[in-house]
Amino acid sequence: MKKIIPLVAAVALVGCEQEMVPEASAITCAPVAFQQTISELSRESNRKAFTEACRSFEKAQRMREWEFEPSSPDRY
Incomplete structure (x- = not known):
């Protein structure tokens, strides 16, 4: 039982680290902001x-x- 608790805590922390994909807008899709956002995203998906x-x-x-x-x- 004592080994399960740290495992559950570790899984919960990993789940919190999901990066959010920004919403597409005129500001975020502008060429400079787009390149910056793409470089900041770590996952290919x-x-x-x-x-x-x-x-x-x-x-x-x-x-x-x-x-x-x-x-x-x-012209009728």
């Missing part, structure tokens, strides 16, 4: 998740951009 989140965010931003284009005059 977290780097891939953050990269995909930024790509998705940037794609959504491009879809929201629009420019007014007048329609051609009717």
Whole structure:
């Protein structure tokens, strides 16, 4: 029983050290901040998740951009 308690405590501490992947936003996905965040993430899976989140965010931003284009005059 005495050996189980330190093991449980060690497992609990390891679980607390999970690094969080930052949320994708205009600030965190800017080129300089993006490179800094990627270099700070230690796990490859977290780097891939953050990269995909930024790509998705940037794609959504491009879809929201629009420019007014007048329609051609009717020729009936």
